Amino acid sequence: MKAKYYKTKENRIIACTLCPHQCVLLPGKSGICRVRENQDGHMALPFYGKISALALDPIEKKPLYHFFPGKMILSVGFWGCNLRCPFCQNYSISQKTKGHSELLSPQELVKKVYERGSFALAYTYSEPLVHWEYLMETVKLAREAGIKNVLVSNGHLEEAPARELLAYIDAANIDLKGFQEDFYAKEIKGSLEAVKNFIRLASEMTSLEVTTLVIPGKNNSPDEIEEIAVFLASLNREMAYHLSAYYPCYEYDAPPTEPAELMSLGQIASKHLSYVYLGNIGADNNTYCLHCGNLLVLRKGYSVKVQGIANNCCAQCGKKVPIISE
Ligand code: SF4
Structure with a gap:
């Protein structure tokens, strides 16, 4: 290739x-x-088709809450990453390139989606971009076969390749790991501005959700979370925003995020965004209709029931809901 x-x-x-x-x-x-x-x-791609992980996951695990809630999605991981997050939860495949790989062509991977009974393919775990x-070949084949493409990524990509790829992506969850250029540059070795640009583009081109892993002492100030919420609301007030609790991992051993703190930050983000969800603290995270309060999606962990949506509208008041479920 x-x-x-x-x-x-x-x-x-x-x-x-x-x-x-x-x-x-x-x-x-x-x-x-x-x-x-x-x-x-010449630029060689020695990891082309080398798969580090392949599993059927609940789509809520990506996390995606507004795209086919309750469905299982075939999820594929690769090796390597263009950031250096010292708190990475998947460091054994993102910060390393040695380990067991399964070699799969894009055609073979797309075939596995049918074999495993899924409707979609998520590019996730390490950094797919x-x-x-490999992604470009696979997303095109998947689209031709009627399979949905889901991207879970750090969004650290230049605009031209981002546009090419996002044209085939049906839904994405992009990490926004903080809102200080200094944190991106020094702590995780990346560019905040580039990630913001990717998020702007993705909000126009696909069904987008964003996640921030809240790390005590690093990115957990109320002002910073509010700035992120204001930025996301400027793109789409109804975008799902996930605030996830950090747990010690890889090179970070600071204590985990307190549930009470995450809840308080969630309330701040909710001043600007209609759908804020809290991850890793066992919160229920139901979705309600903004217009009439009807329960649209019931969630208890990964147990999910879509109960108030009909034809992508609220089954009670008939208003459109920002959840793709059919
Ligand atoms: S520019 Fe980015 S994608 Fe290209 S080699 Fe460097 S880290 Fe990898």
Whole structure:
């Protein structure tokens, strides 16, 4: 498979233009993501089709709450990531590239969606965007086959490849890991501005939900969460926003986020956004109609019942709901 977003320079040096890092690679060297490599002056993709994880998950686990609630989705993970979050929950596949892989072509992966009885494919677990070429092939095949494409990502990508990919994505959950450029640059080695641009674009092109993992002492100030909510509301007040509690993982050992704190931050975000959900604290997270208060989706953990929606409208008052369920 030929890589697309890179430029060749003098002396077999190449520059990757896929993500905001814009890595310049000497022959034999890999980029920050560890999965794109300069082989003799060309961009090679040594991890093309190498699958690190494949599982049937509740769609709420992505988390996606407004896209086919209650359905199971075949979820695929790869290797590598273009960020360096020291609290990564999937560091064994995102920050490493060694381990058992299953080799699957895009055609074979799409076939597995039928075999496992799913309606959709989620690109998730590690960072899918650094496997852009594999994703592009797979999303096109899936769309042709009537299978939905779901992207779960850090959104750290340049605009041109983002536009190409998002044209085939039916729903996405993008992490917004904080709202300070300094936190992105120093703590997780990325660009907040680039992620905001991706979120702006995704809000126009797909059914978008956003998640912030709330980490005590890092991104948990009420002002910061309110700034995020104001930003998301400027794109779509009815966008689902997930605030998730952090648990110690990888290089972080600070105590977990207190449920009471998450609830209080949820209330702040709810001043600006109609649908705020709290993750990792056992909250029920039901969805109610904004117009008449009818219960639309009942959730208890991963047990989900869609009970108040008919033809994508509230079954009681008939107003349109921002939930795709049919
Ligand atoms: S995709 Fe990988 S190689 Fe390309 S710029 Fe980003 S981190 Fe560097």
